[in-house]
Amino acid sequence: MRPLGDRVTWLQAPQAPADVTKLVESICTSVGFGDSKWSKQESQAQQAVKLPILRVAANSVDAADLSRPVVIGITGCTRSGKSRLAQAIRDELRLPQSSVVAQDAFWSHAVLVQASSGAEVVSEEEPECTDNTLFAAALQEAIAAAVPLPGRGRGCVIAEGFQLLHDDRVAGLLDYVFFIDLSRQECITRRSAPRGPSNPNPMSMEQCELLVWPAHERYVRDSIAPLRERIRWLAPPGEPSSLAKVAEEICVEVGLLLPSARESFSSTAEQRLPKLRSSVAMATWCLCSPCATVS
Numbered sequence: 001m002r003p004l005g006d007r008v009t010w011l012q013a014p015q016a017p018a019d020v021t022k023l024v025e026s027i028c029t030s031v032g033f034g035d036s037k038w039s040k041q042e043s044q045a046q047q048a049v050k051l052p053i054l055r056v057a058a059n060s061v062d063a064a065d066l067s068r069p070v071v072i073g074i075t076g077c078t079r080s081g082k083s084r085l086a087q088a089i090r091d092e093l094r095l096p097q098s099s100v101v102a103q104d105a106f107w108s109h110a111v112l113v114q115a116s117s118g119a120e121v122v123s124e125e126e127p128e129c130t131d132n133t134l135f136a137a138a139l140q141e142a143i144a145a146a147v148p149l150p151g152r153g154r155g156c157v158i159a160e161g162f163q164l165l166h167d168d169r170v171a172g173l174l175d176y177v178f179f180i181d182l183s184r185q186e187c188i189t190r191r192s193a194p195r196g197p198s199n200p201n202p203m204s205m206e207q208c209e210l211l212v213w214p215a216h217e218r219y220v221r222d223s224i225a226p227l228r229e230r231i232r233w234l235a236p237p238g239e240p241s242s243l244a245k246v247a248e249e250i251c252v253e254v255g256l257l258l259p260s261a262r263e264s265f266s267s268t269a270e271q272r273l274p275k276l277r278s279s280v281a282m283a284t285w286c287l288c289s290p291c292a293t294v295s
Contacts, residue, residue, distance in 0.1 A: 010229060069146035069155035070254050071139075071173055075164035075224075076180030077216040078125070079190035079199065081237045082160040085180065088237075088247035093149060093156055093256060101142050103161025106135040115210055124201075125215040132167035139173055149256060156256055162216070165223040176254050177231045179224060184213055186236070 009030070014020040072089065074082045086100050108131040113123045123129070139159050146155030165171045182190075188208040193199045203212060224231065232253070237243040251257035 012226065067154065069143050069157050070256060071143060071175045072156065072158045072250065072254060073164050073171075073174035073177040074158065074160040074180065075162065075177065076236075077182050077187045078162050078212060079187060080162075080180040080182035081243075082162070082180060084243060085178075085237050085247060085250075086158045086160040088243050089156075089158055089250055092244070092247045092251050095149075095156055095158075098142060099146065099155075099157050101135070101139045101157065101159045103130055103135055103159070103164060106131045106138070113211070113215075116214070121210065123211045123215065125211050127163040127166035127219065130161075130163060130166075132170060135161075136167060136169035136173070139170060143173065152256055154256070156254075163219055163223070165227060166219065171223075171227070176250075177227070178250060179231050179233050180236055181233050182236045187213060187216070 011023065014023050074086050076082055083102065083104075086102070089095075090097070090100055107124070107129055109129060110122050110124045111126050111128050112120050113126060115121050139157070142157045146157050148155050159170065159174065164174075165177065171177075188205055190199065191203055191208050191212055192205045193202060195202050234246065237246050248257065252259055
């Protein structure tokens, strides 16, 4: 699919008969066989049933895209290892620190949310807590400032955040998205651990149950699931050696590192970057049993 670049349009699977009809009309109009009157009247509805076109930066036939930096997005729940993985990719490619744009740097304010009990509580875990206007602007600035990697002709920028795909202005800049799949139990265990370098803002287990995980469930449902075909699901990175291996394989996956770059790298399918969750499994996880980890 990727070698065809912008010749491929990605569509959201229709759910109801009305969606099928509208999608068929949209396709007919797109290829020049639709009714122009319908097209004018329903242009907004047409856009609503189409998924955003997948950016295929490394394989695009557009010369402008070939000179554009590859933008890697890393997302997942709090304490899943996003920052560590972003830094490992930066180290692998020997990028400057400015190549990593972290969502946490644009946290703005807490908001009131309604808990499952019905009570209003203060939360710092909602997408509205982030100044996404500044976040998107900083990411665009990093893209503009990126310099080509030696021998590759293209630079690289890494964006990471626990609500990375919430804002379309940010999501639209990403070429590849990697989702770190940390379980509910492990997320709460890590976030409720004593304060330290890896947990600078601890919360009680009760707060994690009440605020942190429900916010993550909503994010997966609203921002991850609709773009599931664009996303690679990863197991949480572990020891430094395995973290470096995942970072290396991501660099290969996005076309910035050759498979033969290191003798230890094998091109066999079993040892390539794991794509751990299919779209069907993901939909089941999101919509049917959001508290369970897919087996």
